[in-house]
Amino acid sequence: MSLLDKFIGAKQLKSGLENAGKDPTNVVFDSINSATEGVVDGRVTILAGTNNYLGLTFNPDCVAAGVSALKSDGTGTTGSRMANGSYATHGALEAELADFFQCDQAMVFSTGYAANLGVLSALLGKGDAVLLDSDAHASLYDGCRMSEADVFRFKHNDMQSLEKRLTRLGDRASRCLIVIEGMYSVLGDCAPLAEVVALKERFGAHLLVDEAHSLGVFGPRGCGVAEEQGVLDKVDFIVGTFSKSLGAMGGFCASQHDVLGLFRYVSRPFMFTASPSPSVIATTREALRQLRTRPELKETLWSNARQLYTGLQDLGFELGPQLSPVIAVRCQDRESALFNWNQLLQAGVYVNMMLPPATPGGACFLRCSIGAAHTAEQISTIIEKFAEL
């Protein structure tokens, strides 16, 4: 077997996807017209799979903030903060995030993926243990595996399964980090965070919650599921991304623990990556300001989510377990999922194709994500196109 033979499987996967129609992993938008509309193969297409929860990507104030930063601070930082120094706006965003989450400190990373790698690889070491929800995002798996800690999985959102594993750890429970998401990205279901917090306190463990998909979506102030369930101050480390509700790119960690400030000296994904460009920081700050000052965005988001969820439910589709802006439609098998995904795209609706092994229970889903910027008419069109499948 040669070095390159390992790609035979990937080649077969690519061929299989292309034979079914368009490759769902490689859709090209000719142009993007707005937060909810693009053009694919010359066809105007509703964007119902871009995680643009608050619909801020074309917000005039966010765009103006980015343009202004481009003019004043240039196009990029050309290196890491360790080597090239920080811009004042990096620190300003970190202070604003700390204030938002009511934490002592926050730290900005170049992507959400880098945030999870950076935090987990810095926090965990040899002899430590991780209890990871089985449906956790790949970046959380990768971050855990980048550390030298022992990684154990527990059944998704199953508190008995978590409790059993904490019990098995014995004295090591105090060196254990429980790693979960607020809202899970494939099915849009939420963690029972209050119960997780009760277990982590009982066993003396620590807790990291990834609020990537729940920032701006849950909680009275939009902090996420931990705030929604009244346990924000009990979470040791909150991580998340700027690439969804905030319509930009980057990641963060917020914490009450002083050690977060020391991650700058030990976290390789932070130390050896170029820092976020000034325009990205500027649009993120403006989007965070809007998230904090415009509660109507969240209200519209939920109203839109309800319209799509009930519309698809009324059509008889099997959906995820709870109403949320992530609405996953279960498909019978891989072939029907690929066929229906292509049908929707040709009908002018872009959703996500979710295939195993990156899916709960090895099932196939057409995953929709709805946003505050979708119109009622667009959502009706999405429902109509599903009805035609």
Add this chain to the structure above:
Amino acid sequence: MNNSTDVVSEKLAEILTEYLKTNWANSPSSNRTVTATTNMVTELQLDSFQVMEFMLEVEDHYDVAIDLDSLSNIQSITDLAGVVITAHQD
């Protein structure tokens, strides 16, 4: 727990046979008879996710903790039995 590799392998084969029928009914391997020498990857064509999911059942059955790194070299039921026995001794 009887720590003989044969005994543990036989029990694991039994658990996996039932698990395939219950949880992976649409899988081509759902009705396969599993034995101690069955290769989970090449014969049953289980992917990494399926092996990890099955491991959750094994952990609970034997009340042991098996970390993800231990799974990287598991191919056969006998390999898995070795990991379970080691975890039980730890």
